[in-house]
Amino acid sequence: MTYTAPLREQMFVLETVADLPGIAALPGFEGATPDLVGAVLAESARLMAGEFAPLNSVGDKVGARAVDGVVTMPEGFRDAYASWIAGGWAGLNAAPAHGGQGLPFVLSCAVMEQLMSANMAFSLCMMLSAGAIEALQAHASPEQQRLYLEKLVSGEWTGTMNLTEPQAGSDVGALRTLAVPHADGSWRIKGQKIYITWGEHDLADNIIHLVLARTPDAPPGTKGISLFIVPKFLVNADGSLGARNDVRAIATEHKLGIHASPTCTMSFGDRDDCVGFMVGAEGGGMRAMFTMMNHARINVGLQGLAVAERAYQHALDYARTRVQSAKFGGGRAPVRIIEHADVRRMLMTMKANIEAARAITYLTAASVDRGHAGDAEAARLADLLTPVTKAFATDVGVEMTSLAVQVFGGMGYVEETGAAQHLRDARIAPIYEGTNGIQALDLVGRKLGQGRWQGLFADIRADLAGLPKGGDLGAMAPYLDDALAALQTATVWMSGNDGAALEDTAAAATPYLRMFALTVGGWLLIRQAAAASGQLAAAQGDPDFLRAKVATARFFAEQLLPAAPALLGPITRGALSLYAVPEEQLLAR
């Protein structure tokens, strides 16, 4: 099954939700005109369909094979990666000073979405490299940038992010990897990291590991953590490769999915000779890591909707060709299953959820761009929406890929079909880059306190006030109105919690995030429907596509959005019922 990038949809969201024209008006982004963006996306769509999507299945079946610390990627991966480099895709939104193309982050997200749909496991290599580029651009010294950035930006080298240790997962502050200063100003790193994505592979000449470690006598917790560059091969002053560094992949995980993404246990300093270079100030590791983690969270959200998009296309293709049973109450002639109402409901649920998740994600990414250009309100909006993007879009990823399996029926359960792979791949996204539970706590614990939600809710209210009374838009308005009212109430309730009542906030975090995401998703779909209606009235654009946008928004409003206000009760009931069954009684029944 191939993949066709939803180009019109992507462009429409960029224009109506991400305000692409506004982004193109920001200093440095003057080149990002709709024409150029359209051309970039069309070009990357060809690359994805032609080279990356066909490798998705072999990547799953053969996977990354690890023998004695050497990881071999399946055939075809090297060529595809070479095309990635040749096209300059690795540096799409990196700074021109470092060889990048300096395009907006939101555009790189649209390209990444395509790559993730085409081949999620492969895309993690590029995603981690992009994170390393970002961290080094923001925090590395000019000399470090000269030595490492250019080849990361070109894609010749790849990057990794080394946080997790067995006792330090969500709790990064508990990490123990040690960095000891060396006479020459470098450091010696010692420790083990687990779950290191693309920690070892054979696609690039060098791998730049970014490693969080604790310096001697550093304070406990996150404040004692610093960030280090640990190259697989040391890099000489002239940029040529030197000795092999004392860092190795000592194991790879056998995972449920993303088999073509080597997940490594990395050992640093087995021979006490692992050379690292501190990035930024001592003790500034978490800050540096958060820069890159926030963008990574947006990218992981993208994965959720991207894999769901691929699964949707796959299921749709099957539903349009598989003939089985007559329609309910509709005679005896068997029909294609897409004509059965229940299958249609599954397909529309996928389409609407994916488009809601895409809209939220692009808005968040565009807010990052505007924030970088100095718009403080946009930066705070990006902060607010990042956990919503990550958690909602990845939950959508799991739920919609599972629905796609259901559309396939028995065929979906047979691995040969490829439908199950989407579900297996998607299942990691709610877990890594901060579990969705952590995202929900970030939303209620830190982001709400910044107050940016008030402006967001006001924007939604203003849009609501501008909707016409009749027609499709008028029919959608009450659903959004109900959702917003409930969200407002829940948010105010949440903000009033303090002291012991913080337990109530924590208890409500996950349903609250879902309510938040449904409301914002519904709003953005209705905003698109309003834009589509405007274009239809002005006889602009493709009327069939525009009418489909309106109809999808209405489906979301009528069928999916009512779940949002229904969460108000559960959210505000407090933590008591969560703990009312004592632990022993959870166990012994």
Added chain:
Amino acid sequence: MTYTAPLREQMFVLETVADLPGIAALPGFEGATPDLVGAVLAESARLMAGEFAPLNSVGDKVGARAVDGVVTMPEGFRDAYASWIAGGWAGLNAAPAHGGQGLPFVLSCAVMEQLMSANMAFSLCMMLSAGAIEALQAHASPEQQRLYLEKLVSGEWTGTMNLTEPQAGSDVGALRTLAVPHADGSWRIKGQKIYITWGEHDLADNIIHLVLARTPDAPPGTKGISLFIVPKFLVNADGSLGARNDVRAIATEHKLGIHASPTCTMSFGDRDDCVGFMVGAEGGGMRAMFTMMNHARINVGLQGLAVAERAYQHALDYARTRVQSAKFGGGRAPVRIIEHADVRRMLMTMKANIEAARAITYLTAASVDRGHAGDAEAARLADLLTPVTKAFATDVGVEMTSLAVQVFGGMGYVEETGAAQHLRDARIAPIYEGTNGIQALDLVGRKLGQGRWQGLFADIRADLAGLPKGGDLGAMAPYLDDALAALQTATVWMSGNDGAALEDTAAAATPYLRMFALTVGGWLLIRQAAAASGQLAAAQGDPDFLRAKVATARFFAEQLLPAAPALLGPITRGALSLYAVPEEQLLAR
């Protein structure tokens, strides 16, 4: 990770929901006293923990291996199956006349639940055999019963059910396998069947295939279908094994899960010499198959809750030992993750959903028993609840096993942990034995029309009226009241649809089934809570267990039940928005 049968919970549901004393008062079930039932369940719990649960992981990793039509099960399976036979478990609810123990179906369900928790893939062998026993008991001739039943009841032989063909999945009537009469009164079968569970294996001396096939000149559709016994080895008149029949497993599927369940493509009559024996009347195949399919649907529902129970126990064990991060707003000391509100919410969501699904399933099974004893109202209740049981409990299976993976975090994504297996195994249950979409159509298209819902709703209303105003029970009442009111409205709306509006019914079927299940599940948990409150007041039973039942019901009422009335809008919006996006626009974006 081991499995401990939730014995107190099972007994409590049998007593308070299934009315075990009432069942034991039915003719033929006099032996099924609470003491005996408790002893049976305790004994089977030992067998499951000791022999079947430890094989779950090897079954997944090694799987059923097929070479040239010979299927070899992993080491240990043969011994465990021998224990199953030795304990007489295969004939638990088979008729004493055929060597069975004649115990109630609902008790065999409680045992099956344990087996399915312990080893879902393995349990399918026993489940299919039980189906074959049932079909032969109901429809086979005395001579056929003499030849085949006894050894199926003892477990020495196993049974299969052969319906599906590539073009005939949900639409059984489209099958093409042919049965031609032979001079000696037997038939010759020719055709291929796919997805045949345990179609071939090395645990038993013979396999009795029950095959749906079409006789020459039979009318098209389901009316032309007859049922045939096709033994792997022909059986001589004295019961000894004769020649190998012309039926073979020509392929096995590589599936997402249930790797220890060989899913075979069966070829009948490659050498034009596949001998079959008609069961019942010509053209009566579908009726016979439905007998066994209804019970199979209850059993598949059991699988959903059983695998969820196993995953719950697994996740709970992890959450009680894994230490990570301080509590939200609660200082700096890291705690076991079970103390985090979000993890607690996931565990309670699992517990409450599993217990709701168990209650619905046991009530349905008990209604089958009462129906067999001549209680027509109970038989219609079983009919009504069968699709609800199958679809809801299997959806719970997928959703809760996915939550269990989430509790494990990164560890959950690594196959070694075993958490992912539960999700992979559970994913088949919403698909086979009639997809959950088909179940929903069965509910709204056939079962509602039988009118039995009116009595059920009246029972719920009567229970509601009997709840005290205050306390936990009083606090739960409004949630059930809201859900029932919405369900009543939806049902009446549904019943009014006719002609073209049947499309609206079909469109609403899936959310309607979910609303129905949540309401009935909530009712049965509250009924248990009321019984527990009564026992607490009377100082009977284990107070900790009883209080936990009350608290779990309240959690369900407050946190999960509000989703039911929220579905009223989506249900009654009709089919229009499902089809508003034309097919071409689903595709080309």
